[in-house]
Amino acid sequence: xxxxxxxxxxxxxxxxxxxxxxxxxxxxxxxxxxxxxxxxxxxxxxxxxxxxxxxxxxxxxxxxxxxxxxxxxxxxxxxxxxxxxxxxxxxxxxxxxxxxxxxxxxxxxxxxxxxxxxxxxxxxxxxxxxxxxxxxxxxxxxxxxxxxxxxxxxxxxxxxxxxxxxxxxxxxxxxxxxxxxxxxxxxxxxxxxxxxxxxxxxxxxxxxxxxxxxxxxxxxxxxxxxxxxxxxxxxxxxxxxxxxxxxxxxxxxxxxxxxxxxxxxxxxxxxxxxxxxxxxxxxxxxxxxxxxxxxxxxxxxxxxxxxxxxxxxxxxxxxxxxxxxxxxxxxxxxxxxxxxxxxxxxxxxxxxxxxxxxxxxxxxxxxxxxxxxxxxxxxxxxxxxxxxxxxxxxxxxxxxxxxxxxxxxxxxxxxxxxxxxxxxxxxxxxxxxxxxxxxxxxxxxxxxxxxxxxxxxxxxxxxxxxxxxxxxxxxxxxxxxxxxxxxxxxxxxxxxxxxxxxxxxxxxxxxxxxxxxxxxxxxxxxxxxxxxxxxxxxxxxxxxxxxxxxxxxxx
Numbered sequence: 001x002x003x004x005x006x007x008x009x010x011x012x013x014x015x016x017x018x019x020x021x022x023x024x025x026x027x028x029x030x031x032x033x034x035x036x037x038x039x040x041x042x043x044x045x046x047x048x049x050x051x052x053x054x055x056x057x058x059x060x061x062x063x064x065x066x067x068x069x070x071x072x073x074x075x076x077x078x079x080x081x082x083x084x085x086x087x088x089x090x091x092x093x094x095x096x097x098x099x100x101x102x103x104x105x106x107x108x109x110x111x112x113x114x115x116x117x118x119x120x121x122x123x124x125x126x127x128x129x130x131x132x133x134x135x136x137x138x139x140x141x142x143x144x145x146x147x148x149x150x151x152x153x154x155x156x157x158x159x160x161x162x163x164x165x166x167x168x169x170x171x172x173x174x175x176x177x178x179x180x181x182x183x184x185x186x187x188x189x190x191x192x193x194x195x196x197x198x199x200x201x202x203x204x205x206x207x208x209x210x211x212x213x214x215x216x217x218x219x220x221x222x223x224x225x226x227x228x229x230x231x232x233x234x235x236x237x238x239x240x241x242x243x244x245x246x247x248x249x250x251x252x253x254x255x256x257x258x259x260x261x262x263x264x265x266x267x268x269x270x271x272x273x274x275x276x277x278x279x280x281x282x283x284x285x286x287x288x289x290x291x292x293x294x295x296x297x298x299x300x301x302x303x304x305x306x307x308x309x310x311x312x313x314x315x316x317x318x319x320x321x322x323x324x325x326x327x328x329x330x331x332x333x334x335x336x337x338x339x340x341x342x343x344x345x346x347x348x349x350x351x352x353x354x355x356x357x358x359x360x361x362x363x364x365x366x367x368x369x370x371x372x373x374x375x376x377x378x379x380x381x382x383x384x385x386x387x388x389x390x391x392x393x394x395x396x397x398x399x400x401x402x403x404x405x406x407x408x409x410x411x412x413x414x415x416x417x418x419x420x421x422x423x424x425x426x427x428x429x430x431x432x433x434x435x436x437x438x439x440x441x442x443x444x445x446x447x448x449x450x451x452x453x454x455x456x457x458x459x460x461x462x463x464x465x466x467x468x469x470x471x472x473x474x475x476x477x478x479x480x481x482x483x484x485x486x487x488x489x490x491x492x493x494x495x496x497x498x499x500x501x502x503x504x505x506x507x508x509x510x511x512x513x514x515x516x517x518x519x520x521x522x523x524x525x526x527x528x529x530x531x532x533x534x535x536x537x538x539x540x541x542x543x544x545x546x547x548x549x550x551x552x553x554x555x
Contacts, residue, residue: 026109033115033122039106040122043129044194046099048136049281050404050482051387052292054089058307058384063484065313065475066384067502067524069305070376081529085537085555092140093539096133097152103130104151124182125196128204131175135208138168139486140536142552143231146171159548164230169212176205186257193273194282194403202252203278203407209248210415213241213422214490222531224553232535232553242423249416258409260441266347268408269387272401276410280403287397293384295350296377297368298357300396305369305376307384307480309349311503311520314382316476317345322444322455329449337505337518343443348479350383352507352516355392364507364516379523380504386480405481410438414474418467427466432458435473442477489534498528530554 025039052058055074060066062078074089076082103126110119110126137144145160146168152158163171180201188197211217212234219237221229229235252258263276272282294303319330320340326332331340338351350356352363362368363381370377389400417434421427432453439454440446446454456469471491475484488494504523509516532554543549 022105022109026112028112028114031114033113033118036106036110036113036115037118037122039102040126043099043102043106043126046095046102047129047132047279047281048404048406048482049283051289051402052306056292056306058293058480059090059482059485060480061307063488064310064497064500064502064526065479065484066310067308067379069308069379072306078533079526081527081533083533083537085540085543085551088536088539090140091536091539092136093542096137099133100130100147101152103127103133104147104149107149108151120182121184121195124179127175127179128183128196128201131172132204134168135172135204138165138172139211139490141231141538142233142535143168145549159546161548162227162231162550165212165217165233166230169208172208173205176201176208180205186255190273194280196279199252199255199257200279200407202248202255203412206245206248206252206412206415207407209241209245210419211486211490213245213419215492216490216534218242220492222534222553225550227550228553231550239423242419245419246416246423249412249419252412253416258412260410260413260437263441265344265442266386266390268405268410270389270400270402272403276408277403277405278407278409278412280405282403283401285399285401287389287399289402290388290391290397290400294388294391294397295356295361295363295369295383296375297362297371301357303397305378305383308378308380308504309382309384309479310380310523311382311505313475313479314345314349314351314505316472317342317348318444318455320443320445321447322439322452324455334518342476344476346385348386348476350385351505352381357391358393358395363505364509367507367509378504380502381507382505384480410441410477411481411483413438414470414477418470418474421463421466421470424463426463427461431466431470432456432461435469438473438477492534494528494534495531498526501525 025035027035030036050059054062055072057068057072057075058066061068061072061075068075077087077089106126107123110122113119134144143162143165146163147160180198183201184192184195184197186197186199188195217233218241219234221233221235223229224232258278259275263274268274268276290301291303293307294301294305296303296305315325318324319332320342321331322342323330333339338345338353346354350361353360363370363378366372370381387402391397413434417431421431435456436454444454452458461469474487478484488497501522502524503520506519506521507516532552535552537555538549538551543551
């Protein structure tokens, strides 16, 4: 598959697929299963696509990693705690139940299509997609109604009750276990890239169990009625859930089918097929990411600069030697703050002086990219770099392969390290190795200081110290991949981390000498005003349609 679309299909373009009769799509005379496969491709299109999807902004602009550069009513529902059951810009209820309904239509009808060699793969893929849609619901709402194989009638809704969080987790894991041997093996053939493979199934299982083991769900309930509590997590903490999560991640690691070694960090996001991406949302080549998020000062590029990474994120990246920039031995120099830093910084944000579109970026006050003339511009002194093509020496943006990484191997490694560390009383060698391997790939130097490797202690870290290290590594490695928004919730730290001022870098340039002065400054605020924000509210329209649905705590 080169893109998840219905391009080129003329038979079923005249209306939504679910409105076309099943006999039309699932045709016993369609010897190649062409139309049924187009229906399946349409189900794939419901998978998460994280590019500027929340009112035109990245979901990360609802965290401490970034701000919207313009007044952005949608994303600010999160940053100002003004989310409601009537107004949720990331309301995924209808979208994912639509996917579940289409999956059930497919599974009900596919056996009449005369392509026996493909049908087992297609069935397994569809079951995965259905499980994935349930995961997307559970991470937002907690336990949701499990509808089984029933094809719901949108015109005649049934009054399902919510299943418990535990029942939903068990269902997703059971589906992954049932189909992991029925999907295509890795590595996928060229024509199958983007489809569900064994590694994809194992990655969903690992992520699901990681979430289930995390503090919010693993006995960390936010309160409410007895029903609300069972929808929002397990009643009691059980350390064994961390062990199950670590084992699930290790199962994928042991396949040896994916790697980070030898994969250039930036290429993970702009090369369609590589050894690290387990599943990407495939899109046609485009330059929309660049025009939406690129710096505003390039007349020919006409970019909108929508995303402003924060100084808080920039400071999370260590020095080139891996040491925190507050450490005197890190090599950090306040008058030249972007020199000798973790190379992932330059692959994640665009900062003043970096070459872009054949000139140095000017984010100093009054510079071309921060003109202060009431137009949309960076609020923080930074623009987004991650996911954008390599345009240092170009003059215009050109179409690039931008495929949102739904699962990639570095996340699996970090999932393992987190779960393993939380399960043990102190981290073992396998946990240290994950961080060392990720930092080595990033380009951080190994160093020669006794007791340190790639900037971190090579032994003797406490469980708490390692937790801090893993969480920061996850932040900088997975920035702008829709991870931190959910991480801060599952760790149950959002009420602290997302209640604070947000910082940027104010840069002034001496008109005579050209010397630059850097000053950290507060440029905005973020609010997580109530523990109810850990879960989305069930949409008001669903609550009024189905009186059996119990609303989440506090909404």
